[in-house]
Amino acid sequence: MYLTPKDYAINKLLYQLCKQLVEKDEVTHAYELAQRIMKDAIPSSHSQSNEVLIVEKIKRHFEVAGRDEDLEKFISLYRKLESSRVLKNLPAILALLDCVGTPETTLQPPPLMDIPQAVPDNVTVRRSFQLDTRSTQPTFLMRSLPVSSDESSLLATPRPQEISVLQQELSVAGSPLEILKSDVSEDELLQELVYAFQGIPGKILQLNAVTEDLTVNPSIKLSRPHRRMVLRLAELGWLHNQLRQFCNTSDVSLGLMEKGFLAALRSELTEYYRLVAMIQAQVQKQIQETVESPLTLRKLQVWALEPMFRLKWLVDIVTACSGRKAGALASCIHGYLQHGNPAVRAAVRHLLSMVCKPVYMMLSRWMLDGELEDPFGEFFIVADAEIKGDRLWHEKYKVQENLVPCFITMAQAKKILATGKSINFLREVCHDYPPIKGRDQLRRHLERTSVEALFTLDTESELQAVMDTAYLETSRRVLDVLNGPYMFMENLQALRRYLLLGQGDFIRHFMEIIYPELQKPASHLYPHVLSEILESAIRATNAQFENPDILERLDLRLLETSPGDTGWDVFSLDYHVDGPIGTIFGPSAASYLTLFNALWKSKRMEYVLTASWKRQVTSAKMLRKLPELAPLLQHTHLLTAEMIHFVHQMQYYTLFEVLECSWHTLIWDVQHAEALDDIIRAHNSFLTRIKKGALLDSDSQELSNQLRAVYELILQLQRLEEQLHTRSLEELNARANRETIVEKRGEVGQFGMSLAEEEALAAERRNFVDVYLPSVHAQLRVLAKSYQDVVKKFLLLLASHSDVSLQLLSVRLDFNEHYKRTDARLAAPYTYRRLSELAYKPPSYSK
Known part of the structure; x- marks a missing residue:
């Protein structure tokens, strides 16, 4: 058929248009379809109504596909086309663009009939809107295509x-x-x-x-x-x-x-x-x-x-x-957001935006100002208005897990909680009001971000990055305030020096001057007397150079008394913590008290055994004048040395292997902490490790009982040794007085001793040698046997413990295998771990 130049130009433009709109292999098919459409123009009598319908259909297509930018471009272009005087049949052009521009419609030519053929009921079809441009009214065609399982169901x-x-x-x-x-x-x-x-x-x-x-x-x-x-x-x-x-x-x-x-x-x-x-x-x-x-x-x-x-x-x-309500409602709707149909996703996205808008507003207010505006209890962060002061951080705010939507992870929820909680902590507890760095950036981002950014939150999104920045900046501000005016590290060091016995000169001098007072019954102790002793120990040692604020916090405490208690049973040092640092140390006050009592008791055992050893050494030469006392003194000396070795090994293990290593880990964790919660966790872990190493946890109850029994036997030895030393000095003084009396009477020409006096002195000597010394020797043998049995059981528990450090402690306590030779259970293989379990690898020798 012959084409005029005008027709040729139109066909050429039409072909170029098809090339721009469809894939390369579908250009010819789309061009033939466009020629058919152009031949059947829409009459002008109904063009206005058809034009509206076609425009609305195209708009709906963009909305369903989520192409907001393309929708804005189409509206702008349509306004230009509408105002143009060159175009004579705008509805037909719009119909052409709609049919050619939709990839699904370009795949099949227009049907020969206006009414689609009936589709069998057993055939699954997908129905979509498609304008039949051969008609003067908007009709729609049905096409049989496979659908997804969700749509089919x-x-x-x-x-x-x-x-x-x-x-x-x-x-x-x-x-x-x-x-x-x-x-x-x-x-x-x-x-x-x-x-x-x-x-x-x-x-x-x-x-x-x-x-x-x-x-x-x-x-x-x-x-x-x-x-x-x-x-x-x-x-x-x-x-x-x-x-x-x-x-x-x-x-x-x-x-x-x-x-x-x-x-x-x-x-x-x-x-x-x-x-x-x-x-x-x-x-x-x-x-x-x-x-x-x-x-x-x-x-x-x-x-x-x-x-x-x-x-x-x-x-x-x-x-x-x-x-469903609150977070459960949002989570339920969010589950439909993973549907494969874009129309379903668009509808769900609209619903979810409206549902999450209140949560988004609450989250913004919480992270920016630390304020909770939740009249219906829908936000996943709840507050108890009655809690104030040091308990604010631990008890006032918490995450209610059943209200957390599924698109917010618990890690994100906890960071959101910590951000607002830090703002309130600075304002109410630290009385710090200056603006926090990064707050304005978060405010601007939240104002320009849509609600959709909330339920599409992931670890790499811009909103998540800004929220993480706000969390870090707020947390850093809290740490700066704690380390600055409130001297967190100085107070931590003070707890280590005084309650955990790290200040050696102060602890030693304090025990020496307070020892006589603590020997008294608990009912005879007076706080003002003990306070004077504490102040004297501070003035006499390096503790006098401590910060005055720390010395004001250092105090003593008397626990509740029971009948028969002495001062050792009720006395304890105390360290007052309040304000912001009370948030960290306040919940751990009971743990520090328990650790101080255990370490103080161990230090007392060292002091008692050292005093006994000094008495034995200093009086050894003097007591040689009582030869019948030599075997008993030797036995006492050996048992004291055995106990000293035990106490020193236990102290070394507790103070160095447990406390010092745990302290090094705590300092590293504190220096690398990002937030206050990290410091609290590190501090709690520090105390937990110490309590476990000091045999104060629930798993070491039996070991703790055996250690307490050893300490009780040490005190019994102290009392027995003091009584023996006192009685021996009395006997020595009695014999020395007899010689002095005899010597003085001889100088004046008198007999040295009368018969009655000789008999009385002989009776006293026989009572000392034949009655008292055997009695003491028997008590000492029973004490030594009890000590041996308790230590053996203690070593057996250590050797069979799952902790390698305690297994090695048992080896050090029995370094010469003295107890192992006397108890077959300690020599049994099952009580010791294999070398492989001790992470020991024998050296390999190459030829």
């Missing part, structure tokens, strides 16, 4: 309205002519369906009070095709009623998130009413005047596919969210 799930369709179709009987007859026209059915779309029953479609669906009036005769299509379309009204019924819920008792959910659903209904209004306008125009391509039931059925698909999903979401 959705479309195949029988609803109450579909069940009613099947029941009424089965009830229809008659001849083929009767099947095609109807008492009402198709226009009346269209008008009736417009009302049914809004849930309004009429003379043809009536409301079933039991199933709440719309059914055909039995008195009205409809053909089977009409009945089938009418009942299928009436399902849209049933879905509308279900959604509207949920939206009519009273707002009085609902939270902000539930109200946002209702608002989103009502906006969906508003858009649905717009579509119904457009259909109503089309039907009214069709009734009032004759149109070339009228709206039919089949066209309306295809037209209703998209709103029916959307309403079905909305009803499914509403059903799943029934009874």
Whole structure:
């Protein structure tokens, strides 16, 4: 066919347009389709209404696909085209752009018939809007395509309205002519369906009070095709009623998130009413005047596919969210965001934005100002207004896990909690009010960020990065305040020096001057006397150079007394912590008291044994004048040395291997801490490790009992040795006095001793040698045997312990295998770990 230059230019432009819009291998097919469309122009009499419909369809396509930028570009271009005087048939051009620009429509040519062929019921189809540009009215085509499993289950799930369709179709009987007859026209059915779309029953479609669906009036005769299509379309009204019924819920008792959910659903209904209004306008125009391509039931059925698909999903979401509130509601809706259909994702994104908006506002206020505005208890951070002061950090604020949405991890929730909590901690506890670095940046970002950034939060998002920065800056400010005016590190060092006995000169001198007082019964102790002794120890040692604020915190405490208690049982040093540092040290006060008592008791055992050893050494030469005392003194000396070795090894293990190593780890953790919670965790771990190493935890109860028994035997030896030393000095002095008396009487010419005096002195000596010394020797043997048994059991427990450090401690305590030789249980292989378990590898020798 011969083409004029004008036709050739148009075809050339049309071909270039197709090349821009479709893939390379589909250009020819799209070009042929475009030529068909151009041949069938839309008459100008209905161009205005068609133009509106096509524009709305294109807009909806962009909205469903989430292409907001393309939607804005299309609106701008459409305004330019609308104001252009060159274009004569704008609706046809828009129809061309819509058909050619959609990849799905370019794959198949336009059908030969306006009405699509019926698709078998057993075939799963995907229905989408596609404008038939060969008609002068907006018609829609159905195309058979495979769908996803989720869409297939959705479309195949029988609803109450579909069940009613099947029941009424089965009830229809008659001849083929009767099947095609109807008492009402198709226009009346269209008008009736417009009302049914809004849930309004009429003379043809009536409301079933039991199933709440719309059914055909039995008195009205409809053909089977009409009945089938009418009942299928009436399902849209049933879905509308279900959604509207949920939206009519009273707002009085609902939270902000539930109200946002209702608002989103009502906006969906508003858009649905717009579509119904457009259909109503089309039907009214069709009734009032004759149109070339009228709206039919089949066209309306295809037209209703998209709103029916959307309403079905909305009803499914509403059903799943029934009874859920706050975070559970947001989590339930968020689960639909992973659907493969972009239309479903767009609808869910809109719903989730409305639901999460209150949470987003609460989160912004909390992270920016530390304020909680949660009148309905929907935010996942809750506060107890009655808690103040040092307990604010630990008890006032917490994360309520059942309110945390699924798109916010617990790690993120805890950082959000710590950010606002730090602001309140600085303001209420530290009395620090200057602005925090990074707060303005977070404010600006939250103001320009949409709610969608919240439920799309991930570790690499910009919002997460800004929130992490705010968290770090706020936490750093808290640490700077604690280390600055409130001297956190200085107070930590003071606890180490005084309550954990790290200040050796002070502890030694303090024990020497307070020892006589603590020997008294607990009821005879007076706090003011002990306070004077404490001040004397401070002035006499390097503790006098300590910071005055720390010395003011150092104090003593007397525990509750019981009958028979001495000063050693009730005395304890104390360190007062309040204000911001009380947040860290306050909850650990009981642990420090327990550790001080254990270390103080060990230091007392060292002091007692050292004093006994000094007495034995200094009096050894003097007591040589009592030769019958030598075996007993030797036994006492050996047992004392044995106990000293035990106590020294235990002290070395506790003070160096446990406390000093744990202290080194604590200092490293504190220096690398990012937030106050990190310091609290490091401090608690430090105390836990020390309590475990000092045998004060629940797993070391039996070991602790054996160690307490050893200490009790040491005190018994002290009392026995003091009594023996005193009695020996008395005997020595008595013999020395006898010699002095004899010598003085001889100088004056008298007899040295009378017979009665000789007999009395002999009786006293026999009582000392034959009665007292054997008695003491027997007590000493019983004491030594008890000590041996307790130590053996203690070593057995250490050797079979799972902790390698305690196993090695048992080796050091029995370094010469003295106890091992006397107890077969200690020599048994199962009581010691293999070398491999001790991480020991023998050296390898290469030839």
